[in-house]
Amino acid sequence: MSGATSGGSTPQSLVINEAAQALRDGRLVAFPTETVYGLGADARNPQAIQKVFTTKGRPSNHPLIVHIASPGQIDQAQIDWVSVLAPWARDISEDALKLIQAFWPGPLTLVFKKDKRVLSEITGGQDTVAIRSPAHPIAQELLQQFQGGVVAPSANRFGKVSPTSAADVRSEFEDNADVLVIDGGDCEVGIESTIVDVSNGDRAILLRPGVITPKEILAKTGVQVYSPGEVADTNVHPESLPRVSGSLKAHYAPTTPLRLYAPGRVLDALTEFPDTKSRVAVAVWDSESSLGDDGHPSVQLEEVEVPSDSNAFASRLYRTLRDLDEQGWDLILFPEPPAGEEWDGVRDRLQRACFGSGPSFRSHDSN
Ligand code: TXA
Ligand code: MG
Numbered sequence: 421m422s423g424a425t426s427g428g429s430t431p432q433s434l435v436i437n438e439a440a441q442a443l444r445d446g447r448l449v450a451f452p453t454e455t456v457y458g459l460g461a462d463a464r465n466p467q468a469i470q471k472v473f474t475t476k477g478r479p480s481n482h483p484l485i486v487h488i489a490s491p492g493q494i495d496q497a498q499i500d501w502v503s504v505l506a507p508w509a510r511d512i513s514e515d516a517l518k519l520i521q522a523f524w525p526g527p528l529t530l531v532f533k534k535d536k537r538v539l540s541e542i543t544g545g546q547d548t549v550a551i552r553s554p555a556h557p558i559a560q561e562l563l564q565q566f567q568g569g570v571v572a573p574s575a576n577r578f579g580k581v582s583p584t585s586a587a588d589v590r591s592e593f594e595d596n597a598d599v600l601v602i603d604g605g606d607c608e609v610g611i612e613s614t615i616v617d618v619s620n621g622d623r624a625i626l627l628r629p630g631v632i633t634p635k636e637i638l639a640k641t642g643v644q645v646y647s648p649g650e651v652a653d654t655n656v657h658p659e660s661l662p663r664v665s666g667s668l669k670a671h672y673a674p675t676t677p678l679r680l681y682a683p684g685r686v687l688d689a690l691t692e693f694p695d696t697k698s699r700v701a702v703a704v705w706d707s708e709s710s711l712g713d714d715g716h717p718s719v720q721l722e723e724v725e726v727p728s729d730s731n732a733f734a735s736r737l738y739r740t741l742r743d744l745d746e747q748g749w750d751l752i753l754f755p756e757p758p759a760g761e762e763w764d765g766v767r768d769r770l771q772r773a774c775f776g777s778g779p780s781f782r783s784h785d786s787n
Contacts, residue, residue: 435602436558440565442600443468448475450575450589451562452604453554455527455613455630456582456738457589458487458572459599460562469541469571475596478578483544484571485613489563490525490553497521508535508549508569516618518641525553525560527609528632531617542571548619558604574612579776581672581745584610584738610735611765616645625651629764631734672738672769673776674745678752680774689753690719701749703740726754730762737766741773752777 439449446468449460459476461468463486473480486508493499501520502512509532516530534549543549551569554560563570574582575589583589586603593599614630616637624645626634634645681689686702702721707728726740727733744752754770757763 432558433561436561436565439562439600439602443562443566443568443570446471448472448599449562449570450583450586450593450599450601451559451572452556452586452602452607453487453559453572454556454607455554455609455611456584456607457575457586458554458559458570459575459589460487460570460572462566463542463569463571464537464539466539466541469539471598472571472573475593475599476573476576476578478573480541481544483546483548483550484542484573485529485550485552486538486542486569487559487563487572488551488553488569489560489567492564505532505551506535508538508551509533510535511619511621513618513621515624515641515643518643519616519618519624519637522637522640523632525555526632527555527613527630528552529613529615529628531615531619531627533619548617550615552613556604556607558602562602579671579673581674581738581741581773582612588738588742606739608735609731610737610739611769614765623651629768631731631765633761633764635761671772671776672741673773674741674752675779676745676749676752676777678741678754678770678774678777680756680770681753682756686721686753690751693751699749700751700753701744701747702753703755705755722749730757730760730766733757733763734766737769 439451442449443460443462446462446465448468448471450457451460459472461472472484488504488508491499491504501517505512511533516532519528519530529550529552531548531550534543534547538549576582576592580592583592584607585605586601589601609631611630612628614632615628617625617627624643626645626647637643637645679689679692690700698720700719700721702723703726704723705728706725724740724744727736757767757770
């Protein structure tokens with residue numbers, strides 16, 4: 421893999437120029453966003469998009485997010501988003517515009533009715549398209565230099581933990597020389613963007629929880645975002661909602677078995693694993709004193725502190741899972757996240773990671 425880095429004597433803008441050219445040439449560019457690293461390709465180039473699916477090992481009916489630049493306006497309220505989105509999306513509602521004004525650029529993806537020019541390779545054949553404008557300055561500069569839309573799923577192999585550093589990306593695609601990696605340091609948000617479907621006109625629906633919560637959206641815009649469950653008994657049926665690959669039961673998964681434990685119930689979580697499991701890493705809240713001498717004769721427990729603030733937890737989640745996965749534990753235990761909407765994003769990722777974890781699990785088989 422040729423790794424473009426921002427260090428050394430190469431100014432970052434040259435690296436970004438080179439990356440924009442690589443996108444024009446139909447190559448893949450992994451770049452940092454504020455959420456996780458994305459594996460980018462020209463959204464108007466079917467062959468490049470095909471490469472994204474084969475490189476990730478992702479089924480080709482799973483739709484991709486189109487990333488677009490945010491016009492460099494001093495006054496965000498002056499941006500004509502309907503025109504900016506016109507090459508990609510149509511029927512943009514007033515509510516959708518409020519969400520854009522409040523949260524773009526940022527970790528919010530919106531699903532719109534698609535423009536006819538959007539390639540069906542991106543949408544999995546659906547009539548909607550997912551779009552976001554990422555807040556990371558390198559992502560913005562790349563998109564501005566490229567002057568087009570860039571499809572970018574998380575830069576990990578299908579079903580695995582999303583990368584939050586350039587080194588993570590390189591370890592995912594070690595054997596692939598055709599991926600240019602821009603190193604932008606560690607991702608701040610740490611879990612993928614919140615996805616809200618606004619294609620339906622009158623009701624915004626949460627498709628994937630993230631650090632931007634329905635509560636925050638309501639507070640900042642007055643727009644109510646419904647969960648798919650809430651709309652089930654109205655005129656929208658969940659089965660008519662678009663497919664979200666992050667909604668597979670197993671996803672974001674480490675190779676080491678991972679389980680959640682209820683407060684004070686570490687030993688209960690161990691009973692599922694007979695005493696051959698001897699090396700266990702236990703994540704504990706940094707706000708709490710350690711597990712104490714809650715010993716078990718045949719198990720060596722090692723504690724790892726995790727933040728008790730939800731945003732800080734999200735920021736470190738994939739880093740911690742990757743690091744623990746590499747350390748050769750027999751089992752990883754995480755505390756169940758507390759109730760509350762601000763924990764929904766990490767709870768969702770942790771539950772799927774548990775379901776898909778373990779050496780022999782094949783995430784393709786599950787849904
Ligand atoms: O934070 C993020 O969103 C990251 C960074 C790189 O931007 N990207 C990301 O992409 O998470 P990916 O491909 O791993 O997840 C995109 C999600 C998938 O679950 C996909 O099914 C959903 O977006 N999606 C894409 N197009 C859609 C559509 N038209 N309708 C519903 N869901 C869609
Ligand atoms: Mg992903």
